[in-house]
Every structure is written in C-alpha cells, then in structure tokens.
Amino acid sequence: MRFEFFRVRSWFLALAVLTGCLAQPALAQSETPAKKIGIIGAGNIGSTFGTFWVKAGYDVLFASRHPEELKPLVEKLGPKAHLGTPAEALTYADAVFLAVPYKAYPEFGKEHAAALKGKIVIDAGNATAARDGELRAEVDQNGIGVTSQKYLPEARIARAFNAANFKVFEKNTGRPAPRMAIPIAGDDPKAVETARTLVSDAGFDPVVVGALDAAKKFQMGQPGFGLELTAPELKEKLGVAP
Numbered sequence: 001m002r003f004e005f006f007r008v009r010s011w012f013l014a015l016a017v018l019t020g021c022l023a024q025p026a027l028a029q030s031e032t033p034a035k036k037i038g039i040i041g042a043g044n045i046g047s048t049f050g051t052f053w054v055k056a057g058y059d060v061l062f063a064s065r066h067p068e069e070l071k072p073l074v075e076k077l078g079p080k081a082h083l084g085t086p087a088e089a090l091t092y093a094d095a096v097f098l099a100v101p102y103k104a105y106p107e108f109g110k111e112h113a114a115a116l117k118g119k120i121v122i123d124a125g126n127a128t129a130a131r132d133g134e135l136r137a138e139v140d141q142n143g144i145g146v147t148s149q150k151y152l153p154e155a156r157i158a159r160a161f162n163a164a165n166f167k168v169f170e171k172n173t174g175r176p177a178p179r180m181a182i183p184i185a186g187d188d189p190k191a192v193e194t195a196r197t198l199v200s201d202a203g204f205d206p207v208v209v210g211a212l213d214a215a216k217k218f219q220m221g222q223p224g225f226g227l228e229l230t231a232p233e234l235k236e237k238l239g240v241a242p
C-alpha cells in the first residue's frame with residue numbers, strides 16, 4: 001500500500017516536472033516583460049526617455065553612430081546605463097526605442113533588416129517636411145504607423161512617445177495623479193503591451209488608441225498631436241472608449 005502511494009506520487013511529480021519544463025518556453029516568449037531597452041537615436045527625445053527608464057530600474061543601452069559622444073550621459077546615469085552602436089542596441093535589447101530623423105528610416109530598415117525581424121520597436125519618430133522631405137507627404141497620405149511598418153517591415157511596431165516635445169515630457173514625468181497621458185497604437189499585442197508598460201514606468205498614463213493605422217490620429221499635423229491631457233481627456237479627444 002505504502003509502495004503504491006510512493007509510486008503514484010512519483011508519477012505525479014514526474015508529470016509536474018515535465019509539464020513545467022514544457023510550459024516554460026511558452027511563458028518566457030509570451031509573458032516576459034522587456035527589461036533591456038535600446039535607445040536608437042539618443043538625442044533629445046531618446047535620451048529623455050532612456051533616462052526615465054534607467055531611473056525606473058531598466059537596463060538601457062544608449063546607441064549612437066558615435067558612441068563616445070554619449071559617454072558623459074551614460075557615466076552620469078550609472079551602472080544601469082550602457083553604451084553602444086545601433087546594431088549593438090538591436091542585439092542587446094528586448095525592445096528598442098527608435099528616435100532618429102524620419103528620413104533615416106528607409107536606410108535604417110534596410111541596413112538592419114535581419115536584426116529588426118521580430119524585434120519590438122517603440123517608434124517615436126515624426127516626419128517633418130523641412131527635415132524629412134517627401135516622406136512627410138507619404139506619411140500625410142498613408143498614415144505614419146503604416147509608413148513605419150513599410151520601411152521596417154518585419155519589426156513589431158508600436159507607435160508611442162511621438163506626440164509631444166521632450167520638454168513637455170520632462171515637465172510632466174511622474175507627476176501626481178492625474179498623470180499626463182501618452183497615446184499608443186500598434187498591431188502587435190506584445191509591442192503594444194511593452195509600450196504600455198514603458199509609458200507607465202516613465203511616469204505617464206498609457207492610452208491605447210487602436211491598431212497601427214490609428215497612429216495617424218496623433219501624428220504631427222493632426223488634432224491628437226501636441227496635447228498635454230489626462231487619460232480620460234485624451235480618450236475623449238481621440239474617440240477611444242472610456
């Protein structure tokens with residue numbers, strides 16, 4: 001009887017270990033939150049949010065084509081801040097924050113096509129006519145989310161952090177409730193979830209506006225751009241259900 005009890009218990013233990021092992025990769029793939037962030041384009045907006053995330057406990061790699069120029073910033077932020085090239089950021093990070101001039105997107109997408117495949121890209125770029133030329137017309141016609149996806153075809157894109165100036169974000173980060181809201185749009189659920197978490201951890205409230213196509217509602221030149229609102233106010237402005 002006692003022998004039978006141990007045999008049954010061992011069988012259950014073996015089953016539990018086996019199912020635990022099998023369940024592990026699925027969990028890791030679908031639910032592990034991004035903890036290593038790469039900032040590609042560590043200029044005004046990139047260094048602003050990279051700094052917020054270092055302070056929130058993320059490991060952040062600040063990338064530049066001339067990494068030595070970012071040394072003072074990285075040294076000031078301490079051991080959670082790292083330095084590298086855009087290619088190194090793509091290898092290192094669970095998710096990258098892309099904040100380069102929009103005219104660089106086509107070339108960037110081609111140069112880093114392999115590394116961008118399946119990579120979560122939090123896309124903060126805006127297209128301006130003065131700086132980005134014909135791309136602004138394309139963005140006005142097709143919407144910026146769809147245009148980013150065209151140039152970074154295999155990336156998992158969420159649009160976020162584009163709709164206000166970095167000084168506005170600096171002023172509002174971590175303010176007491178009601179916090180400033182940041183709009184997000186994306187087709188990929190994990191990219192959108194990552195953007196939501198990064199918005200919260202930077203001290204703001206996320207508002208998911210819709211799929212990537214809905215990013216046009218808060219692109220430069222549209223009524224959803226340049227606002228400094230709370231989440232309920234932004235939802236009302238952009239027609240998002242409360």
Ligand SMILES: NC(=O)c1ccc[n+]([C@@H]2O[C@H](COP(=O)([O-])OP(=O)(O)OC[C@H]3O[C@@H](n4cnc5c(N)ncnc54)[C@H](OP(=O)(O)O)[C@@H]3O)[C@@H](O)[C@H]2O)c1
Binds near residue numbers: 044069126127162
């Ligand atoms: N400024 C804002 O408040 C703000 C707010 C929201 C969104 N945005 C958008 O975010 C993007 C960046 O704006 P920003 O004002 O932060 O610009 P910025 O201060 O000029 O920084 C842009 C960074 O992009 C990098 N870069 C430039 N050309 C590149 C290329 N061909 N390939 C890779 N990296 C390149 C540069 O880094 P290295 O030269 O060191 O490589 C530079 O540090 C723009 O699309 C802008 O519209 C800006």
